[in-house]
Amino acid sequence: MRRWLISSAVLLVLPIALVLGVYRSLSAPLNVPVEGQVIIVAPGTSMIRLAATLGADNIVAAPTAWEWYARISGKAAEIQAGEYSLTEGMSALELLENLCDGRVKLHSLTVLEGWTTAELLLALRGNEYIRQTLPAAVSAWELVNDLGERLGLPYAHGEGLFYPDTYMFSRGTSDVALLQQAADRQFAELADAWQQRAPDALIATPYDFLILASIIERETALDSERPLIAGVFLRRLERRMRLQTDPTVIYGLGEAFNGNLTRQDLQADMPYNTYTRSGLPPTPIALPARASLQAVALPTKSNTLYFVAVGDDSGRHVFSETLEAHNKAVAAYLKRLRLRSEQ
Numbered sequence: 001m002r003r004w005l006i007s008s009a010v011l012l013v014l015p016i017a018l019v020l021g022v023y024r025s026l027s028a029p030l031n032v033p034v035e036g037q038v039i040i041v042a043p044g045t046s047m048i049r050l051a052a053t054l055g056a057d058n059i060v061a062a063p064t065a066w067e068w069y070a071r072i073s074g075k076a077a078e079i080q081a082g083e084y085s086l087t088e089g090m091s092a093l094e095l096l097e098n099l100c101d102g103r104v105k106l107h108s109l110t111v112l113e114g115w116t117t118a119e120l121l122l123a124l125r126g127n128e129y130i131r132q133t134l135p136a137a138v139s140a141w142e143l144v145n146d147l148g149e150r151l152g153l154p155y156a157h158g159e160g161l162f163y164p165d166t167y168m169f170s171r172g173t174s175d176v177a178l179l180q181q182a183a184d185r186q187f188a189e190l191a192d193a194w195q196q197r198a199p200d201a202l203i204a205t206p207y208d209f210l211i212l213a214s215i216i217e218r219e220t221a222l223d224s225e226r227p228l229i230a231g232v233f234l235r236r237l238e239r240r241m242r243l244q245t246d247p248t249v250i251y252g253l254g255e256a257f258n259g260n261l262t263r264q265d266l267q268a269d270m271p272y273n274t275y276t277r278s279g280l281p282p283t284p285i286a287l288p289a290r291a292s293l294q295a296v297a298l299p300t301k302s303n304t305l306y307f308v309a310v311g312d313d314s315g316r317h318v319f320s321e322t323l324e325a326h327n328k329a330v331a332a333y334l335k336r337l338r339l340r341s342e343q
Helices: 002-027 047-056 063-073 092-101 117-125 140-144 175-195 206-219 223-238 246-256 263-267 290-297 323-342
Strands: 037-041 082-086 106-110 166-170 306-309 317-320
Touching (some): 002 063, 002 092, 047 063, 063 092, 082 092, 117 140, 117 175, 166 175, 175 206, 175 290, 206 223, 206 246, 206 290, 223 290, 223 306, 223 317, 246 263, 306 323, 317 323
Antiparallel strands (some): 037 082, 106 166, 306 317
């Protein structure tokens, strides 16, 4: 009788010990470098193949146990394809949870304020983690012309329609998906600023609102100056004065611009030359952020009609009410440039 009891106890303890041993092995840290490791689970990968691969690479110490645990727990059928980060100290059980929850590794794309849409497209094309679906044979500048139409946006031309920010995405996300996300954000920001505009606002449509905001974005990097510049441009429009702003001419030159804006460029008539044509240019010229959109909605009220850069490293401008005062500010700016070039 005693032998039978002992044998029964041994038979009972063995499975428990086995289960505890398996659990300990699955709870132990994966064999990954201190800096971590990345694995890619392709669509349709079976649990058997995944366990075998991780076992062969010596990442999971007990691949068979890991596979059977996944099957018994029902998690084998929940594994999602994607790119996953393995970090130091992560266990096989934690990895399985990540695989089932789809906690894929995220990459980032930073779109800078004041970029053109062509620059955004080039950044998308140069990112190895983004799946390219837009025609690669078409240059970025050409693609902008009907990009909005391609994406089903309210405006055919693609300039200015995407919000500058940092976007997180998983490997294989398409360029179109990221553009749609940035466009949704831009139109939400535009709608918010449009709702805040003054009752007597001169800008008649949200698109014109976006155009002016894009010009302000290219004129200054200082948030404090944006409402001042918005006020200048709005007063010039109200008085039917030409905007006479260099960034619109530069945008009109497109890929032909070599970094040196000449007098000949300023005198050459084209749709984006605000020295030869009145009113706003036909489209935005850059990707404006919230500060520039808000500046158009709430411009500074004053009598200034002109501004010119100070010419130092501050990025500041001198604002003037009269042409005489403006000419003096321009002369001071040119003198400062000459002095700096002689140093």
